[in-house]
Amino acid sequence: MVENISIVSIILDIMVLLFILYLGQKKDDRTWTQKLGATMMCWFLLCHLAMNVAYGQFYAQIFLGEWYDTVLHMVLETLWKAAIVGFIVTTLSTPMPLFKNVKNYKIGVIFGLSFALLESYYTWGPPTGETWFVYFWPFWSLAPAILMVILSYLAWNYLTSPEGAGDRTEALTDRAGLFAVMALILWGGKNWFDWVGFFKSSEFFYTNGSPNASTLSLVADIIGKFETGMIVLPMFVLSVGSVIYLRNRGSVLLGGTILGFLVLGFIHFWFFSGESQDYNSTARFFNEEDIRESFILLTHGTMQSLARPLIILFLVVRFGMVQTEHAPALSRAMMIMSLAGAMSVITEILQPMLGISQLISGFFLGAILAFEIERKVMKAMQPPDDEENTDWVLINGEGIGLVKWTNTAFGMYIIATIILGILIAKEVIV
Amino acid sequence: MTEEDIEEEVNETAAKKAPAKAKKAATAAKTSAKKTTTKAKIETEDISEKDDIPASLDVGSIKDTKSTDLDPLSLKDYLFPKERPWVWKSFAVMFVLFFGYYYIKYKSTIS
Numbered sequence: 001m002v003e004n005i006s007i008v009s010i011i012l013d014i015m016v017l018l019f020i021l022y023l024g025q026k027k028d029d030r031t032w033t034q035k036l037g038a039t040m041m042c043w044f045l046l047c048h049l050a051m052n053v054a055y056g057q058f059y060a061q062i063f064l065g066e067w068y069d070t071v072l073h074m075v076l077e078t079l080w081k082a083a084i085v086g087f088i089v090t091t092l093s094t095p096m097p098l099f100k101n102v103k104n105y106k107i108g109v110i111f112g113l114s115f116a117l118l119e120s121y122y123t124w125g126p127p128t129g130e131t132w133f134v135y136f137w138p139f140w141s142l143a144p145a146i147l148m149v150i151l152s153y154l155a156w157n158y159l160t161s162p163e164g165a166g167d168r169t170e171a172l173t174d175r176a177g178l179f180a181v182m183a184l185i186l187w188g189g190k191n192w193f194d195w196v197g198f199f200k201s202s203e204f205f206y207t208n209g210s211p212n213a214s215t216l217s218l219v220a221d222i223i224g225k226f227e228t229g230m231i232v233l234p235m236f237v238l239s240v241g242s243v244i245y246l247r248n249r250g251s252v253l254l255g256g257t258i259l260g261f262l263v264l265g266f267i268h269f270w271f272f273s274g275e276s277q278d279y280n281s282t283a284r285f286f287n288e289e290d291i292r293e294s295f296i297l298l299t300h301g302t303m304q305s306l307a308r309p310l311i312i313l314f315l316v317v318r319f320g321m322v323q324t325e326h327a328p329a330l331s332r333a334m335m336i337m338s339l340a341g342a343m344s345v346i347t348e349i350l351q352p353m354l355g356i357s358q359l360i361s362g363f364f365l366g367a368i369l370a371f372e373i374e375r376k377v378m379k380a381m382q383p384p385d386d387e388e389n390t391d392w393v394l395i396n397g398e399g400i401g402l403v404k405w406t407n408t409a410f411g412m413y414i415i416a417t418i419i420l421g422i423l424i425a426k427e428v429i430v
Numbered sequence: 431m432t433e434e435d436i437e438e439e440v441n442e443t444a445a446k447k448a449p450a451k452a453k454k455a456a457t458a459a460k461t462s463a464k465k466t467t468t469k470a471k472i473e474t475e476d477i478s479e480k481d482d483i484p485a486s487l488d489v490g491s492i493k494d495t496k497s498t499d500l501d502p503l504s505l506k507d508y509l510f511p512k513e514r515p516w517v518w519k520s521f522a523v524m525f526v527l528f529f530g531y532y533y534i535k536y537k538s539t540i541s
Contacts, residue, residue: 094444149525153518160517173508
């Protein structure tokens with residue numbers, strides 16, 4: 001029997017999205033950085049949901065056969081770019097605002113979204129018919145790669161910090177570092193199981209036909225390889241950092257989790273060749289007959305589908321983007337459903353691999369309820385009482401206005417892409 | 431405005447602005463001021479309060495401390511901590527080593 005685990009991810013995306021939107025409506029003392037972070041996480045979840053529906057539940061392709069097929073794919077890509085920009089914005093604001101001047105922030109966002117729109121024109125519009133056209137993703141590849149560089153450095157700064165929250169700078173370093181570690185796992189974690197395969201694959205070092213064909217090909221190749229490199233590098237940075245962190249602070253959970261990626265990567269290589277897979281099928285569809293595919297589903301598949309909305313849930317609660325005390329019962333239900341959904345999928349995958357019945361997930365759910373594990377998890381996710389939520393006065397503007405401006409800019413960008421898509425698909429732009 | 435009124439106004443203002451300790455002192459001064467009408471007494475109370483916690487200076491210093499706490503950190507100090515100058519250097523070394531290895535493999539592959 002073949003099952004698609006995307007449906008669990010879709011449910012989690014919707015649940016967490018509604019959870020954030022509901023709690024976001026409540027009046028409380030959240031700062032503008034927390035409100036901005038909450039809305040950016042909503043953009044990510046919206047994108048993840050759309051991708052899950054289009055490329056997961058309906059398996060990789062939606063061929064509607066008409067002009068709106070082009071528009072649909074352009075919108076899906078647009079949402080993904082919005083998610084990338086949204087995460088960059090959150091990284092630069094939520095743990096500690098790395099900008100002070102609203103004008104500079106707006107210029108950066110407008111530049112990023114405009115470049116993303118230009119990329120849509122390039123990859124779907126008239127340039128595709130030119131002889132010099134090279135198919136690559138300048139923004140799509142470069143933006144997340146730069147994001148990974150920033151996150152890796154923030155995480156490295158945190159993991160190598162010997163004293164912890166000794167003073168204000170160290171406290172903010174810890175805060176930004178925790179965010180960075182979780183964001184790195186969210187963006188790159190699913191590919192870390194293939195890290196040996198990356199080094200073994202010739203494609204990692206050379207793309208046939210691209211280099212030296214033209215300057216544009218060379219640029220495309222460099223950007224593509226930089227992105228691939230920045231998928232793997234953070235894993236090494238975090239691995240070294242987690243050993244230092246383990247020695248300094250003795251946290252087995254964080255260090256063990258990160259080193260787990262390395263170990264599972266080795267297992268993937270030794271027992272299952274370690275090559276990159278066609279993840280559109282093997283990381284979504286559950287095939288009980290094939291242990292190799294089950295392993296890929298358990299690692300890459302769960303990181304791609306289940307882990308992402310759960311990490312978003314952790315981020316919004318831990319960094320105070322939503323305040324769960326507005327709805328304790330709902331928050332508890334949210335946590336139980338998340339844990340139960342994740343366990344159900346994992347035990348389903350483990351069933352053919354280890355001979356463990358999926359029925360065990362029912363016992364796990366019973367344990368959660370009996371021991372109130374969800375309460376402990378929710379309590380552990382809460383931000384510390386004495387933690388500083390930076391609420392700095394900005395130059396040339398104010399924070400709440402900036403949140404509205406950012407969401408308006410994202411909305412306008414998506415509308416502009418839809419219009420562009422229609423004009424391209426209807427061949428108005430030739 | 432009588433001297434008592436002035437004194438009360440001063441005391442109330444100090445009580446609002448100063449922290450708990452100053453509030454206690456102001457309340458004590460207000461109570462004792464009601465019991466006496468002599469100018470000398472008033473001056474003594476006023477001066478003693480100022481000597482204990484100078485109202486204007488105290489309020490100013492609290493405000494300064496608070497605004498310093500909420501001031502943005504210097505990005506330079508934050509990203510490149512002075513106590514750990516090796517952080518960015520070690521990160522740069524890892525970055526260069528990783529992409530240096532990639533570049534060597536890349537060159538050898540295409541050649």
